Amino acid sequence: MSGHLAIIGLGPGDAALLTPQASAALAAAEALFGYAPYLARVPEQAGQRRQGSDNREELARARAAIAEAAGGARVAVVSGGDAGVFGMAAAVFEAIEQGDAAWRSLAVEVIPGVSALLAAAARVGAPLGHDFCAISLSDNLKSWETVTRRLDAAAGAGFVIALYNPASRARPWQLGAAFEVLRRRLPGATPVVFASAVTRPDERVEITRLDDADPARADMRTLVLVGTEATRRIERPGAAPWLYTPRSAA
């Protein structure tokens, strides 16, 4: 099988955080597949085909990309951040497992990227400084009971928590419900960060506390970070505070 499929993490948005490996793979592709707003970040290139699609069509997009690569083309599938973190990589491998046995002979390369989690954390200091977890609040593909069980376990065990997919028009109540679960485990003063469109022109980062955290501040482009009891807030004259979670956080 002569085709090639690259699954590429574009990073948080700023081109200065796109790795040279990702840039090279994008330039080498004959066809690009992805959620339309992510594809829009990739510079246009003559002769390169593009197949943008909606956010909720991951598996169909994965199958189309694999089929094109299996036909002999050099294909790239793009995700924001890192494709392995709530991005396209899992959808591609799911499609391969369920698809034509010949697809298992395809050359597939996953090119990691700077995930939203890391970019958001960097903006406020070092909130991930110790053990942490990432949880998607989307209950499209798992039960809400699974989400709350993970939130409760993570907060109870002292993990810093990154919440992906906190809110969308179709999922308006989940973040509020998640904060309620966390408030049963964590002090009201626990730092919470709303990091939206990080490194992009409309970036907005707000630091608050768990008892003041307003779920309405989050949308599809927001990553929410919730500290632990140990997370420290360093006040600064005339500037936003820094947050960090000590390396010794028990």
Added chain:
Amino acid sequence: MSGHLAIIGLGPGDAALLTPQASAALAAAEALFGYAPYLARVPEQAGQRRQGSDNREELARARAAIAEAAGGARVAVVSGGDAGVFGMAAAVFEAIEQGDAAWRSLAVEVIPGVSALLAAAARVGAPLGHDFCAISLSDNLKSWETVTRRLDAAAGAGFVIALYNPASRARPWQLGAAFEVLRRRLPGATPVVFASAVTRPDERVEITRLDDADPARADMRTLVLVGTEATRRIERPGAAPWLYTPRSAA
């Protein structure tokens, strides 16, 4: 205060995974601080001072770098992977909080990088495909009881688990003990990945199962990934299998 301190993630090792933002910040620095093997990855530059140090001197290194920046210099502190993930960022903010009040006026920038977690996952498919966590097995700064509590909570709640600092000469037994904790919660067939020196010339990646996982395979340069009951293994003719954790993992 005129100095500037950049805390820079160098990525997993391959220069093609160093972001342009990190490259630019390294080139602009008058002085570099870091663990000697990480500093060795940065191209030499005339007139740039370098202060390499041992792995266990993070806080002293952070203080020296901050003091130099506070004196007016452009200083960079480097970490492998992402500096916010078990790297230098938390040590720098800890030193700032404990240090001279004037240090809070310093310009500090954290430049995110591709963490070892993401690079290791990319090598084997999409094992992080759903909710995941990262736990350091080092008990230098926290109790072993805290580590086991987190391992137990994470495995019980269905998180994919990335184990940082799994082993060193001074900490030979922790990974074996961690596998014992995980075996009480997870089936023996749960996929385990030993990913060493990922993207570097001596890279070695092994996929095994929890009941066969031999802690002796890990050293200081290894990241260990432990899947969940839902993590899938796609067998391939004549090649290592791909792993992925379905987006629906309950």
